[in-house]
Amino acid sequence: MLSGDIYLKSLNVFYGPVHAVKGIDLSIEEGKVTTILGANGAGKSSTLKAIVGGVNYTGSIVVGTVPIDGMPVHKRVENGIVLCPEGRGIFYTMTVKENLLAGAYTRKHAKLELAFEIFPVLKERINQIAGTLSGGEQQMLAIARAIMAEPKYLLLDEPSLGLAPVVIEKIAEVIREINKRGITIILVEQNTTLALSLAHKAYILENGRVAAEGKPDELMKSDVIRQKYLGGVRA
Amino acid sequence: MINQILLGLSNGAMYSLVAIGLVMMYKVSGVMNFAYGNMGMFVTYLVWWLTSVIGINLYISIVLGIIFAALMGISVERFGLRPIRHLSHGSMLIVTFGVLMILEGLAVQIWGTEYKAFPELITGTPLVFKGDFGIIVLRRQDLLVFVTLTTISILLLLFTKYTKFGIAVRAVSENEEVAGYMGINVGTVLSFSWAFGVSMAALVGFISAPKVFVSPLMLLFYQIQGFTAAVLGGFETFTGAVFGGLILGVLEKLVESYISEGFKASFSLAIIIVVLILFPKGLFGKTLRRRV
Ligand SMILES: Nc1ncnc2c1ncn2[C@@H]1O[C@H](COP(=O)(O)OP(=O)(O)OP(=O)(O)O)[C@@H](O)[C@H]1O
Numbered sequence: 001m002l003s004g005d006i007y008l009k010s011l012n013v014f015y016g017p018v019h020a021v022k023g024i025d026l027s028i029e030e031g032k033v034t035t036i037l038g039a040n041g042a043g044k045s046s047t048l049k050a051i052v053g054g055v056n057y058t059g060s061i062v063v064g065t066v067p068i069d070g071m072p073v074h075k076r077v078e079n080g081i082v083l084c085p086e087g088r089g090i091f092y093t094m095t096v097k098e099n100l101l102a103g104a105y106t107r108k109h110a111k112l113e114l115a116f117e118i119f120p121v122l123k124e125r126i127n128q129i130a131g132t133l134s135g136g137e138q139q140m141l142a143i144a145r146a147i148m149a150e151p152k153y154l155l156l157d158e159p160s161l162g163l164a165p166v167v168i169e170k171i172a173e174v175i176r177e178i179n180k181r182g183i184t185i186i187l188v189e190q191n192t193t194l195a196l197s198l199a200h201k202a203y204i205l206e207n208g209r210v211a212a213e214g215k216p217d218e219l220m221k222s223d224v225i226r227q228k229y230l231g232g233v234r235a
Numbered sequence: 236m237i238n239q240i241l242l243g244l245s246n247g248a249m250y251s252l253v254a255i256g257l258v259m260m261y262k263v264s265g266v267m268n269f270a271y272g273n274m275g276m277f278v279t280y281l282v283w284w285l286t287s288v289i290g291i292n293l294y295i296s297i298v299l300g301i302i303f304a305a306l307m308g309i310s311v312e313r314f315g316l317r318p319i320r321h322l323s324h325g326s327m328l329i330v331t332f333g334v335l336m337i338l339e340g341l342a343v344q345i346w347g348t349e350y351k352a353f354p355e356l357i358t359g360t361p362l363v364f365k366g367d368f369g370i371i372v373l374r375r376q377d378l379l380v381f382v383t384l385t386t387i388s389i390l391l392l393l394f395t396k397y398t399k400f401g402i403a404v405r406a407v408s409e410n411e412e413v414a415g416y417m418g419i420n421v422g423t424v425l426s427f428s429w430a431f432g433v434s435m436a437a438l439v440g441f442i443s444a445p446k447v448f449v450s451p452l453m454l455l456f457y458q459i460q461g462f463t464a465a466v467l468g469g470f471e472t473f474t475g476a477v478f479g480g481l482i483l484g485v486l487e488k489l490v491e492s493y494i495s496e497g498f499k500a501s502f503s504l505a506i507i508i509v510v511l512i513l514f515p516k517g518l519f520g521k522t523l524r525r526r527v
């Protein structure tokens with residue numbers, strides 16, 4: 001298992017001619033919630049995918065003191081770096097239980113009780129086909145499935161997307177709760193209010209570069225940043 | 236009539252076996268393997284050579300043949316297809332065409348075009364049942380095919396439903412990228428699907444060889460019928476493949492007996508067209524609405 005802070009060092013992601021992430025440096029503190037904000041296409045998802053090894057990148061990713069660049073995705077997952085991808089990506093034709101088992105693939109025993117403790121609603125729907133769950137339930141399943149991998153670092157890509165306010169509140173609670181259990185969170189969000197209320201540190205990406213970084217309250221003190229990047233949210 | 240149906244089911248069970256292999260490779264790797272029949276043909280030649288020329292026991296030769304088939308599937312996927320996966324579907328299809336032609340050429344070069352006799356896997360007099368329903372004749376060969384199909388179907392069902400690796404196979408076939416994020420080694424699953432698929436082709440080769448003889452084109456017909464069966468079944472599920480094959484076998488036999496033998500060949504083409512028009516997702520295809 002890896003441990004310690006995660007450092008991204010001049011990370012670049014290319015998709016053919018598209019330069020999606022342009023040499024960013026991030027430090028993600030162990031045990032904390034770090035959020036990455038930014039407009040559509042800023043490179044947020046690409047950054048998360050680079051951390052789990054799901055896209056090719058240049059530069060370096062270091063966990064604690066260990067560079068993990070040569071490590072394939074499944075090894076990173078085994079080592080506790082787990083991504084809950086954008087758009088949920090649950091397995092629609094499989095049951096809730098099978099989705100959770102797939103999430104626990106790298107672990108000897110699937111701790112299903114853990115998922116049910118966090119999301120009791122999933123227990124009632126254990127044998128339901130995942131594609132027939134409601135949007136909110138699907139998002140809960142996606143997060144629960146990621147938790148089944150027993151992450152040390154949990155990367156959440158827009159968990160609040162398309163959900164009703166009550167469900168978003170529930171998701172926020174869950175994020176706080178799993179962070180309290182010692183899991184380091186990297187949260188990508190369009191919902192800046194939500195993200196800033198949860199985060200210890202925030203990065204704002206713009207066109208593949210870091211446009212601003214700091215503690216949420218510091219960022220919100222700056223009128224320029226608030227207006228330009230945070231949709232004018234108030235503390 | 237009952238005998239016709241039994242014969243149809245026996246042929247159909249072979250189509251089902253072909254279809255199961257095709258569906259496995261297609262579901263997981265997304266590639267329709269045109270070389271499928273020829274891969275099975277090549278392994279059948281090899282087993283014929285091992286047992287009839289070298290003199291190794293038939294059943295040991297068959298086990299060696301299955302191992303060879305699995306390795307051949309793994310190699311073609313790993314070295315022929317995986318490097319170009321990100322390019323396009325079309326380029327992968329062309330590679331399977333290439334493999335089809337190479338294997339045919341090789342077989343002709345090494346073993347010639349003369350038909351070779353393959354030993355019966357199972358011998359004995361047919362089982363005959365008499366009753367108010369008339370007389371039913373069940374050849375040992377049919378029995379072998381039924382037992383093989385039933386065993387494989389049940390094992391496959393248990394495997395995909397109740398084993399960790401089986402669930403991983405389904406996960407990869409549904410969403411390869413996300414399956415990778417679960418820590419599933421997608422490469423291993425791809426290898427498995429091709430090892431399994433080509434083993435099915437080889438199995439069909441061994442079972443059919445005593446009847447059709449070993450020749451470079453021996454599995455062409457089975458490949459076409461297996462493909463039709465898979466289309467009938469929706470190309471997505473193993474259940475679809477199994478029932479698609481059985482239904483096709485029976486329909487084909489009935490057409491042959493009651494309409495005309497000559498119509499049999501164009502029949503499967505007609506079936507594909509009708510099914511695709513009436514049931515675009517196959518008779519067993521699931522239409523599942525995805526919510527966003
Ligand atoms: N597979 C891909 N192929 C080509 N270009 C891609 C690919 N994935 C992302 N991009 C491009 O890279 C850039 C960054 O994309 P990314 O998904 O990282 O942005 P994002 O910040 O997550 O945006 P969003 O908020 O819309 O999810 C975009 O311009 C996008 O079009």
Ligand SMILES: [Mg+2]
Nearest residue numbers: 044045046086
């Ligand atoms: Mg994104």
